[in-house]
Amino acid sequence: MRIIKLNAIDSTNSFLKEMICNETVADYTIVVAEHQTNGRGQMGTNWDSDKGRNLMFSLFKDLSIHVVEFPFYISMAISLAILKALKTLNIPDLHIKWPNDILSADKKICGILIENVIKNKLNSTIIGIGINVNQTEFINLPRASSLKNITGVHYNLDEILRSIIKHTKSYSNLLQQGKYDAVKNEYEANLFRKNKPSTFKNVEGDLFSGFIIGVTKYGKLQVLLEDEIVKKFDLKEITLMY
CATH class of the missing domain: 3.30.930.10 (Bira Bifunctional Protein; Domain 2)
Incomplete structure (x- = not known):
């Protein structure tokens, strides 16, 4: 080294x-x-x-x-x-x-x-x-x-x-x-806010709620939304508000 x-x-x-x-x-x-x-x-x-x-x-x-x-x-x-x-x-x-x-x-x-x-x-x-x-x-x-x-x-x-x-x-x-x-x-x-109700902001500036449930092997964040829908987000597509 x-x-x-x-x-x-x-x-x-x-x-x-x-x-x-x-x-x-x-x-x-x-x-x-x-x-x-x-x-x-x-x-x-x-x-x-x-x-x-x-x-x-x-x-x-x-x-x-x-x-x-x-x-x-x-x-x-x-x-x-x-x-x-x-x-x-x-x-x-x-x-x-x-x-x-x-x-x-x-x-x-x-x-x-x-x-x-x-x-x-x-x-x-x-x-x-x-x-x-x-x-x-x-x-x-x-x-x-x-x-x-x-x-x-x-x-x-x-x-x-x-x-x-x-x-x-x-x-x-x-x-x-x-x-x-x-x-x-x-x-x-060890993910921050995993399985906790959280607020996010999308690229349009709109706020929405969801639960972080994990990541994909490509690094996208998996968020559980309303109606039990799981959506995957890239780094530039979402901001966690905390």
Whole structure:
């Protein structure tokens, strides 16, 4: 495992993508940054972070040695790896907000950006992870929090990184062994608002009610609507209001 530590970079995902273009990158190569000037989240959002207080890194995972037919299983596996690592720190009330935000007590503490590299088949993936660890102020971000805000503890970033990598390898092994149902079942068991009455907003801005019951192997959210109708939604089609 190779760990590259940088003081400042625009984006660790972008740094790894450039590496892939210029050299052979080993499995579990990790790029860690104290500060990202252009950190990216889901759907083109920015990830802002105080320098040196949070854990921001990207992980290169070589998938050429085994086939992952449905890329969303990678998202489920990495979400579970982070969840398990945080549980060892006794972070309370942890859930996965679909597709892969990690919440504690309904506050976002971690975001994940996965960029797959496809060459005829899914060849490799770059997993960008940002965890709010020791930052305590989040201006104009009422839904954000950090491990320190939640527990009052100041954390060692390297220890958290090692724990996440350990659990990532464990869940990666499950996928390599073809134990997809085990990963999907555990992911669904930890879904935020699962089987609870919830309010959603569609792309037209209309609100509607339903129950999250699970996800498909393609990563679509399954919502039970009125009249016992189950509808599947893509990421850009629905927003969970909470």
